[in-house]
Amino acid sequence: MAEQLVLDELDKRILNVLQDNSAITNLELAGIVHASPPTCLRRVKRLTDAGVILRQVALLAPQWANAGLTAIVEITLDNQASERLQEFEALLTHEAAVSQCYRVSTGPDFILLVQVADMPAYHALAHRLFAAHANVRNVRSFFSVLRSKFDTKIAL
Numbered sequence: 001m002a003e004q005l006v007l008d009e010l011d012k013r014i015l016n017v018l019q020d021n022s023a024i025t026n027l028e029l030a031g032i033v034h035a036s037p038p039t040c041l042r043r044v045k046r047l048t049d050a051g052v053i054l055r056q057v058a059l060l061a062p063q064w065a066n067a068g069l070t071a072i073v074e075i076t077l078d079n080q081a082s083e084r085l086q087e088f089e090a091l092l093t094h095e096a097a098v099s100q101c102y103r104v105s106t107g108p109d110f111i112l113l114v115q116v117a118d119m120p121a122y123h124a125l126a127h128r129l130f131a132a133h134a135n136v137r138n139v140r141s142f143f144s145v146l147r148s149k150f151d152t153k154i155a156l
Helices: 009-020 026-033 037-049 082-093 119-131
Strands: 069-077 098-103 110-116 136-143
Touching: 009 026, 009 037, 026 037, 069 082, 069 119, 082 098, 082 110, 110 119, 119 136
Parallel strands: none
Antiparallel strands: 069 110, 069 136, 098 110
């Protein structure tokens, strides 16, 4: 296992800025965090190579991506053997509408965050992923009526 990277204050400043806007230039980043551009470039490369920065993405407004309905779904399986859990996870990872999947303890086996166009699209997904899967015992779905907070930033 690789040695864990220790983040210093400059690393944390860089990460905080990039979590807010990773589209800024290296020159802008350097000015904001009070470091030289070459230092920033080296630090960002080191943080990326170490796996601290997983990837840089554009976050889309769901309504512009035809994904205006958000569902939080609890899934309980009949058989929780390791192979059955992994099999179900593999099914979910290939489904574009499932944006997040968590295996959880105490209660359901999985919590999913699903983004679809509308209720008919959700019903089609539920039939395809849940009703057609013999190992799914229980599905509870909750539909967002208002997203009061959405942030991808992790506090440092």
